[in-house]
Amino acid sequence: MAARGTPSPLRPGRGVLFLIAVFFVTSGLVRMGDGVAFAVAKEIPDFSVRDSGPCTPAPDLAAALEAVRKRDAELDAQAAALEKRSRALDLAEVELSRQIALLNEAQADLRRVVSVAEKAAEDDVSRLTAVYEKMKPKDAARLFEAMAPDFAAGFLARMRPEAAAEVLAGLTPEVAYSISVVVAGRNAAAPAR
Template identity: 50%
Template structure:
């Protein structure tokens, strides 16, 4: 039967399968068109419903909820006002701190200048006293003794404490014994009250 050529018979099983596939595809298309139209119809209905909604509120709010809302709004306003006050106070404090820092710096500068002036004055006074001590040391003890006798004992003791010991001794020898004793007591007690530590 290999060489047999003859008319072919058409197969009928293929036509039935093609028909079933065509029916399924057609019904699938109809279903898709039907569901799409359903969505389109539903969207149109929703749009009509939204457009037809009343202008007023749908439900009346509770009076307690309205009071609470008003309380919250009032509290928010108070907090905003308080926050503004705190911000203003913070700015005022910053400004005051800046002014205080500037004044403090000016005071420190003035204090330094005053300390320098006082140091200069003390140095000048020490130089004047040292010069006067040198003058008294160059005087003859017999000429210096009457001057020291006329001075206040504290003042005389201050000069004698700065003089060389041999010159101070010669001047003390020329003084009245009572004046010399008073000056000696003052010289001995000059540093008695100085701190020990």
């Protein structure tokens, strides 16, 4: 006998009966489900596939499909036009870059020419100023009398002060005054510091 508090072992044959009962219940459920499936299948209409040629879409679907094809063709045409324009812009950009390079080159050449011309003009004016300084003041004064006051003022402003003073002293007072006014007014418009 089993002691109190411990479960009693099953009697032989009871476990086998329980297992057989479970098999019977499962078999019944399967058979009952089979009958339900059969009944449901009888109620559903026939969906058999008929061979009626290629599937044709409904008229609404055909119109929508045609609209999509048309829009796709329009988008393709727009994309091609944009691509063509992009290539044209790329070519124009290359040509513009080439033209800018040529313009920069021409501008640099022009600067060199202007620089050479300015230096040559400056050298000529400096040489002529030196000649006027070395002339007798009386002879230089006669030349300065014949010059326009603006032109004469440019040479007098470049001359050494002593030589310029001797030339001015040999001029008539009216000519000396007009040249002095031009020299004094040259920097009148310059900003004061």
